[in-house]
Amino acid sequence: MAAALVTAWVVLSAAALVVESLNSEGYALLSLKQSLKEDPEGRLANWDASSSDPCAWNGVTCKDLRVVSLSIPKKKLSGILPPSLGSLPSLRHLNLRNNYLSGVLPPELFTGAPGLQSLVLYGNSFSGSLPPSIGLLVYLQALDLSMNSFNGSLPLSIVRCCRLRTLNLSRNNFTGFLPSGFGANFGSLEKLDLSFNRFDGAIPGDVGNLSSLQGTVDFSHNNFSGPIPVTLGYLPEKVYIDLTYNNLTGPIPQSGGLMIRGPTAFIGNPGLCGHPLKKPCSSLAGGDSSPSPYPYLPGNYPPQNPGDVPGKGEKGMGKTGLVAIVVGDVIGICLVSLLFSFCYSRLCACCKHRYDHVYGFEKGEKGRKDCLCFRKDESESLSENVQQYGLVPLDAQVAFDLDELLKASAFVLGKSGIGIVYKVVLEDGLTLGVRRLGEGGSQRFKEFQTEVEAIGKLRHPNIVTLMAYYWSVDEKLLIYDYIPNGSLSTALHGKPGLVSFNPLPWFVRLRILKGIVKGVIYLHEISQKKYVHGDLNPSNVLLGKNFEPRISDFGLARLANIAGGTPTLQSNRMTAPEKPLQLGGPSEISTAIPLSNLSSYYQAPEARKAVKPSQKWDVYSFGVILLEVITGRYPIVQVGTLEMSSVQWIEQCIEEEKPLLEALDPYLVKDMDKEEEIIGVLKIAMACVQGAPERRPSMRNVWEALEGLPMSSVD
Numbered sequence: 239m240a241a242a243l244v245t246a247w248v249v250l251s252a253a254a255l256v257v258e259s260l261n262s263e264g265y266a267l268l269s270l271k272q273s274l275k276e277d278p279e280g281r282l283a284n285w286d287a288s289s290s291d292p293c294a295w296n297g298v299t300c301k302d303l304r305v306v307s308l309s310i311p312k313k314k315l316s317g318i319l320p321p322s323l324g325s326l327p328s329l330r331h332l333n334l335r336n337n338y339l340s341g342v343l344p345p346e347l348f349t350g351a352p353g354l355q356s357l358v359l360y361g362n363s364f365s366g367s368l369p370p371s372i373g374l375l376v377y378l379q380a381l382d383l384s385m386n387s388f389n390g391s392l393p394l395s396i397v398r399c400c401r402l403r404t405l406n407l408s409r410n411n412f413t414g415f416l417p418s419g420f421g422a423n424f425g426s427l428e429k430l431d432l433s434f435n436r437f438d439g440a441i442p443g444d445v446g447n448l449s450s451l452q453g454t455v456d457f458s459h460n461n462f463s464g465p466i467p468v469t470l471g472y473l474p475e476k477v478y479i480d481l482t483y484n485n486l487t488g489p490i491p492q493s494g495g496l497m498i499r500g501p502t503a504f505i506g507n508p509g510l511c512g513h514p515l516k517k518p519c520s521s522l523a524g525g526d527s528s529p530s531p532y533p534y535l536p537g538n539y540p541p542q543n544p545g546d547v548p549g550k551g552e553k554g555m556g557k558t559g560l561v562a563i564v565v566g567d568v569i570g571i572c573l574v575s576l577l578f579s580f581c582y583s584r585l586c587a588c589c590k591h592r593y594d595h596v597y598g599f600e601k602g603e604k605g606r607k608d609c610l611c612f613r614k615d616e617s618e619s620l621s622e623n624v625q626q627y628g629l630v631p632l633d634a635q636v637a638f639d640l641d642e643l644l645k646a647s648a649f650v651l652g653k654s655g656i657g658i659v660y661k662v663v664l665e666d667g668l669t670l671g672v673r674r675l676g677e678g679g680s681q682r683f684k685e686f687q688t689e690v691e692a693i694g695k696l697r698h699p700n701i702v703t704l705m706a707y708y709w710s711v712d713e714k715l716l717i718y719d720y721i722p723n724g725s726l727s728t729a730l731h732g733k734p735g736l737v738s739f740n741p742l743p744w745f746v747r748l749r750i751l752k753g754i755v756k757g758v759i760y761l762h763e764i765s766q767k768k769y770v771h772g773d774l775n776p777s778n779v780l781l782g783k784n785f786e787p788r789i790s791d792f793g794l795a796r797l798a799n800i801a802g803g804t805p806t807l808q809s810n811r812m813t814a815p816e817k818p819l820q821l822g823g824p825s826e827i828s829t830a831i832p833l834s835n836l837s838s839y840y841q842a843p844e845a846r847k848a849v850k851p852s853q854k855w856d857v858y859s860f861g862v863i864l865l866e867v868i869t870g871r872y873p874i875v876q877v878g879t880l881e882m883s884s885v886q887w888i889e890q891c892i893e894e895e896k897p898l899l900e901a902l903d904p905y906l907v908k909d910m911d912k913e914e915e916i917i918g919v920l921k922i923a924m925a926c927v928q929g930a931p932e933r934r935p936s937m938r939n940v941w942e943a944l945e946g947l948p949m950s951s952v953d
Contacts, residue, residue, distance in 0.1 A: 324350025
């Protein structure tokens with residue numbers, strides 16, 4: 239009996255030792271730790287051979303005691319990846335981005351973990367070629383190897399990864415042709431970035447089959463050659479195609495989305511020609527008589543009859559005839575100019591008098607009697623370069639006329655790089671917001687009319703309504719619904735010169751943010767033209783009677799440009815505060831930062847280049863607004879002698895694992911019971927301010943994320 243008990247005890251003890259020993263996956267992870275040269279932040283400190291449970295180690299996630307995820311981003315790890323990582327057969331996600339890792343990718347990683355779904359290694363120093371065994375990852379959905387030093391051509395087997403949704407290989411040294419079937423096999427691909435490599439050869443024609451693509455498809459800064467495939471225009475219209483700085487040649491196909499791209503999508507390709515480039519396509523070389531795809535561009539006009547071709551048919555016009563035509567043209571131009579100058583001066587005098595008293599100019603009756611004004615029916619015979627003046631309503635509820643507007647009391651609300659803004663109170667008590675634009679642009683009335691009437695059709699509770707406009711040769715006015723509670727910027731920071739103000743509580747801030755998102759979604763998705771605001775910041779988010787947000791200044795920069803003003807898109811619309819910007823408490827008060835520099839900090843990084851506006855610009859701007867709402871700080875902050883953007887500062891706070899209170903607006907300390915909500919919004923903000931536009935969510939995604947927060951106190 240005693241012997242049996244001893245035997246049982248020995249067996250149970252041996253079993254316990256087996257249970258407590260580290261399994262094979264634990265040893266695979268330890269081999270990774272041993273392959274690292276540096277772990278300065280001690281992220282892998284609890285990776286210990288004496289531990290029996292690797293699932294409790296930092297960065298490791300398990301399911302059914304199997305490692306399914308390994309995520310250690312931005313921890314300054316240096317070293318290589320060992321082949322033993324292939325001993326994690328259940329691994330689904332590997333994220334080692336933004337470290338200092340180097341060396342080659344071990345093929346064993348792909349052969350040993352065929353179920354891998356995401357491989358994110360961007361921002362390291364990996365080199366070498368991509369192993370052909372990557373074709374075994376048939377479940378792979380996200381492959382991001384950007385910002386490394388990979389080289390060689392892409393293995394043909396990569397097209398077997400047919401579930402890929404994200405493929406980012408930018409900023410490496412990849413060479414060679416894109417594999418055959420690149421477009422046909424990636425039907426689920428949503429994001430594609432091949433920029434800043436050395437790919438060459440033709441862009442595959444089957445790329446046009448990538449119907450799920452979104453955002454920017456980036457082929458820029460490579461050595462792609464040959465013609466642009468016509469099928470590239472078949473990509474979704476919302477997709478921005480960047481072909482800049484390659485060796486592409488021939489005419490730009492006029493198919494689908496390629497027809498609406500501006501010239502900035504094609505610059506850096508000297509061999510390209512045709513619309514939208516200002517470079518006509520010359521006749522085909524070698525005597526080929528095939529018709530030019532752009533036969534009516536300058537330099538390619540077809541002959542209408544034999545006499546039109548030099549050297550054929552009748553002789554050209556003689557020298558005397560040419561001189562007579564030139565002299566006649568000069569006399570005619572002079573007469574028209576004199577008539578135009580007379581009419582213009584009389585019309586300006588009249589129109590200027592009618593609105594001078596609104597802007598504080600001297601008023602007099604003599605000018606009214608002497609001036610000459612054209613009514614609409616009288617001016618129709620004039621050149622369209624001189625348009626009639628008048629008040630044009632854009633809203634059916636506009637019941638006032640021009641005389642009522644000009645007789646109203648007007649108060650200056652503010653001045654900016656895009657005109658002066660007035661608060662105008664009519665005799666019947668109706669209050670309007672009136673913006674005065676430039677004094678030129680008389681030759682662009684039709685363009686102004688098209689733009690302003692398109693804006694006037696926008697109707698949404700979170701967008702300021704453009705009710706009417708006024709056009710004359712030397713004055714342009716935009717008449718808006720008046721919004722009484724100022725801007726979000728003033729609500730967050732107070733008015734200059736006022737020491738105290740009533741700060742917004744968290745639930746009001748959250749409600750404002752949701753309203754902004756609704757307004758931008760309307761511009762992006764629901765409005766007829768799928769607009770981009772392009773200049774979203776707290777100064778042009780106005781607050782209504784109940785602090786409901788109303789987005790303003792949409793399309794304003796373009797209207798001001800047409801009207802003859804000299805606006806900058808990111809003009810300084812903020813008055814500099816008298817108190818300095820502060821960071822971190824009384825001991826770290828910075829010097830005053832000129833707010834004229836603030837506007838650029840709301841801009842997405844790519845918006846500072848000459849590219850077609852993208853909706854992701856607005857997403858980035860909204861992310862900066864989110865940070866401003868959470869921190870109560872302007873988008874540029876200063877700690878000691880260091881000046882940085884609020885985005886950089888928050889990233890630093892997160893990396894240093896500082897408590898939320900250090901970044902939170904002091905006025906929100908009383909709302910710390912909502913800490914979970916605030917952190918949730920902060921995470922959304924950090925997603926919005928990603929440097930690469932394709933990594934930012936859409937505004938629809940932002941709305942869904944906000945709705946997913948436990949916001950019981952928000953309407």
